[in-house]
Amino acid sequence: MQALPQLCRRAYIRPNLGCRSLSGRNGFDTLRPFSSSASLRAARKPPNMKPVRNRQNNLTRLNKGPSPLDNYYITLALGQKLTKLGFRSIPTVVKLFNHHRAELQRAKILHDRAVPVSLHNSQWTRTYEEALTSDEVALVLNPSILPHIFEAFGEADFHRQNVGKFAQLGYYSLCCAFEAGDLEAAIKVAFIEHQSKKVSSKVSGFIKQHAAKRSDWRTMSLWCELATEMSHSKEGAEANYLLAKELDTILEPSNRPMSRAEMFERYRPTWSLVHDSANHYLSHFDRDDPEGDPVQKDLDNAIRDGVKKWKDPKAAHELLLLPGEVKKFSDRWLSLLTMSAMEGSAEHCVRLALYHLGKDGWLNHHLDENDDWVVSDRKDKPKNWIGIEWLGLSAALENADASLKTRRYLRLALLLREHGLEKDAMPWLTAAKHDLEDQGLDTDREWIEYIDGFEQHWYNEEFMTRTSEEDWFLEDFEVESKNNAGEMLQKG
Known part of the structure; x- marks a missing residue:
């Protein structure tokens, strides 16, 4: 025992x-x-233990297969900014940080929390340590540098080759950088939100605060544009007007066309800021108040500067509206009208079309310098088609009134038909129907079917009794001139 x-x-x-x-x-x-x-x-499974899993690191997971984030265009500006910050492994940094910020966005991390969360994320810290040098890891984990990295990537997301896929991620990244106090990001966020007409009070307040320092013309220009669109007291409108005049003294046009500028470089020309702010300020004066005369003078001079110094087609449009400024039918009038029409003014397109159509013998009338109706002779076969082209462009630019668009296209086609060019007119009828359909102006297809009726009987003389000189096809100002001429004949 x-x-x-x-x-x-x-x-x-x-x-x-x-x-x-x-x-x-x-x-x-x-x-x-x-x-x-x-x-x-x-x-038996011990109660104080759990099975060991094969842990793959984050870098291995990212390299495992293709990702939409890999199809990313590394812009010159992004490469330069990352290099200036101290990075050398640019492609690796781009790949890792793209996945990093996309993960933050998917997790719906708030903009003001993105930078602190990134600095204390152990998983991404290990990933950066596995892929980058120790100096580059220190840059990513530096709270004063990380906002600049977000801003650099956000800007690159809005490049022409990235904006289609990465615009939302870019806006998120810029907001994260802005919340961390980055001025460049704040300017870009203001640009984006202003395009959507929804500038947050926090962004506008930030821009206003920096504009008041008068140290950065970009914030001054942005705030002047934003403030002009807001309702102000007379004092506020005056302050904005004076800010615009100050900007006009320190900025001048460059040789780079606006069409080639990137999204975040398209600042309003100063003549336009002075014009709009002066116009806003004038709304606080009575019409006969002499104190408003200097402001009106600045407004008119801004328009002249817009044409002479800035070569801006929008200024040409405004200058043509100034009474007594440009003599009708003069070379300057024709140049300004062409400039405005090329910018996309449907009104000036049709004015230019009627000028050329009357001059080249397409019409049996024209309007003189005072917009009075004058009867003229048609030519049998006009050689110059520039008026036809401008009339077609004016029809294409009409995006609000289906009836007006239809009238202009049909007037063009009838003009060609009346000069023995029936076959040349047919493509314009087809283009008219496609244009109405593409613009969504004729949802019940009323005008498309109306044009179909012309197409079906285009070569039938018995049915084709409409002419381009009927009042329905004329512009409103032509009808008014024609009626005035008729009244004068009756009185005379």
Whole structure:
């Protein structure tokens, strides 16, 4: 009986013995729960342990397969900014940070939390340590540099080759940088929100605060544009007007066309800021108030500067509206009208078309310098088609009134038909129907079917009784001139 304690201790101390039992089926069967049998050892799961999983690091996961984020155009500006910050492995940094910020966006991390969360994310810290040098890792984890990285990527997302896929990620990144106090990001966020007509009070307040320092013309220009679109007291309108005049003295046009500028470089020309702010300020004066005369003078001079110094077609449009400024039918009038029409003014397109159509003999009338109706002779086969082209462009630019668009296209086609050019007119009828459909102006297809009626009977003289000189096809100002001429004849 003295051997029993020793056998019990052996059962506890050596649980991994391969024997089935220490002494067969005897009194020691009560110790079976602590048995070291192979079958039970394999089935038993210790309560204080869990299975070990094969952990793949984040870098291996990112390199495992293709991702939409890999199809990213690294812009010159992004490469230069990252290099200036101290990075050398540019493609690797771009790949990692694209996935990093996309993960933040998917997780719906708030803009003001993105930078702090990134600085304390152990998983991404390990990823950067595995892929980058120690100096580059220190840059990514630097709270004063990380906002600049967000801003650089946000700007690159709005490049022409990235904006289609990465615009939302770019806006998110710029907002994160702005919340961290980055001025460049604030300017870009203001640009984006201003395009959507929804500039947040926080962004506008930030821009206003920096514009008041008069140290950055970009914030001054942005705030002047934003403030002009807001309602102000007379004092506020005056302050904005003076800010615009100050900008006009420190900025001048460059040789780079606006059409080639990137999205975040398209600042309003100063003549336009002076014009709009002066116009806003004038709304606080009575019409006969002499204090408003200097402001009106600045407004008119701004328009002249817009044409002479800035070569801006929008200024040409405004200059043509100034009474007594440009003599009608003069070379300057024709140049300004052409400039405005090329910018996309449908009104000036049709004015230019009627000028050329009347001059080249397409019409049996024209309007003189005072917009009076003057009867003239048509030519049988006019050689100059420039008026036809401008009339077609004026029809294409009409995007609000389906009836007006239809009238202009049909007038063009009838003019060609009346000069024996029926076949040349047919493509214009087809273009008219496509244009109405593409613009969504004729949802019930009323005008498309109306044009179809002309197409079906285009070569039938019995049915084609409409002419281009009917009042329905004329512009409103032509009808008014024609009626005035008729009244004068009746009185005379």
